[in-house]
Amino acid sequence: MPSYRLLSAPAARAISVWGLWATSQEINAAFRKVPALHSFSLCSVGAGQGFDEGLLWHKGENRSPPFEVHLHGGQGIASTFSSWLESLHWQELISSPNPLQNRFLQARGLANALWASRALHGDPPAAPSWQAVLENPPKVVLAGPTNVGKSTLMNAWLGADRVTVSPHPGTTRDSVEVGILMGEGEASAEVRLVDTAGFGVFENDLDQAALIQTREACDQAWKVVWLCDAHTPPIAPVAQWVQSSPSEHLRVLLRTDLEETWCPEDLWPGPWIRGSCHQDAPTLLAEIEQALFEPLGILSFVR
Numbered sequence: 001m002p003s004y005r006l007l008s009a010p011a012a013r014a015i016s017v018w019g020l021w022a023t024s025q026e027i028n029a030a031f032r033k034v035p036a037l038h039s040f041s042l043c044s045v046g047a048g049q050g051f052d053e054g055l056l057w058h059k060g061e062n063r064s065p066p067f068e069v070h071l072h073g074g075q076g077i078a079s080t081f082s083s084w085l086e087s088l089h090w091q092e093l094i095s096s097p098n099p100l101q102n103r104f105l106q107a108r109g110l111a112n113a114l115w116a117s118r119a120l121h122g123d124p125p126a127a128p129s130w131q132a133v134l135e136n137p138p139k140v141v142l143a144g145p146t147n148v149g150k151s152t153l154m155n156a157w158l159g160a161d162r163v164t165v166s167p168h169p170g171t172t173r174d175s176v177e178v179g180i181l182m183g184e185g186e187a188s189a190e191v192r193l194v195d196t197a198g199f200g201v202f203e204n205d206l207d208q209a210a211l212i213q214t215r216e217a218c219d220q221a222w223k224v225v226w227l228c229d230a231h232t233p234p235i236a237p238v239a240q241w242v243q244s245s246p247s248e249h250l251r252v253l254l255r256t257d258l259e260e261t262w263c264p265e266d267l268w269p270g271p272w273i274r275g276s277c278h279q280d281a282p283t284l285l286a287e288i289e290q291a292l293f294e295p296l297g298i299l300s301f302v303r
């Protein structure tokens, strides 16, 4: 008999994650489709009633659960979904919620919402990289020239002096990655925050190696937060990189307590967030988090 279980905490999130233990035939009978192995597809839930639309993920028969469905959260949808599966003679497995596991599910919910919102706009991301995002929390990479305050910003996010800050350029040499919960309450999700070595003038092999690592981190990022310094304009190669980076990445001008000596809008005409960790870190962090999460439209994930 096919069975199902609510994996995320009930009504705790904008998205609820359900595990489905069923064969492809049973999935097809209920959802009228079976996504290809390791891929996802939007599905109508509730057959003729069509009370919701969600994301069906075919994880593979050797996984437990082999299928997942991600629906809009909230008690109403949860109980309707449950009654619908019961009417199809699926068996509900009851579990006690695990807060740690729930944090991972939140991140997966976020990743899926991202996928779904892009799929709805006809732009599904490439499956292999998306698989990585889905299995791991999305990465937010802090990048930019040396000495602009990347590590200071990372510490402000962590609420602790976890990474070294100094007035000397080139302090951070290896990427540092930390799991962090961003956003508040129902709109929070786990991301991996990555502090990187800054782009400077290359002097030796070590600098080159650090730069390669930073480039790799940027390539793997869900979002890159490009950080520039209000007081010192970036050198030409960095400026080019900021300019050519996809527009969905963020641009932030740091250290605005110092005199602003150049105009970042001349470099890149889209919106820049401005702020100072020394003067008002909470406001700056809130603005960056809002810019990261607002375009997701998680609440409108299910139309």
Ligand SMILES: Nc1nc2c(ncn2[C@@H]2O[C@H](COP(=O)(O)OP(=O)(O)OP(=O)(O)O)[C@@H](O)[C@H]2O)c(=O)[nH]1
Pocket: 145, 146, 147, 148, 149, 150, 151, 152, 153, 164, 165, 166, 167, 168, 169, 170, 171, 172, 173, 196, 197, 198, 199, 254, 255, 256, 257, 258, 275, 276, 277, 278, 279
């Ligand atoms: N005035 C001012 N100084 C700041 C601010 N944030 C950081 N700094 C200072 O800027 C210097 C560089 O800060 P870091 O956080 O180490 O900069 P970074 O970008 O990580 O530098 P690298 O790791 O060398 O690439 C330090 O002396 C910080 O104290 C700010 O908001 N205002």
Ligand SMILES: [Mg+2]
Pocket: 150, 151, 152, 164, 165, 171, 172, 195, 196
């Ligand atoms: Mg640093």
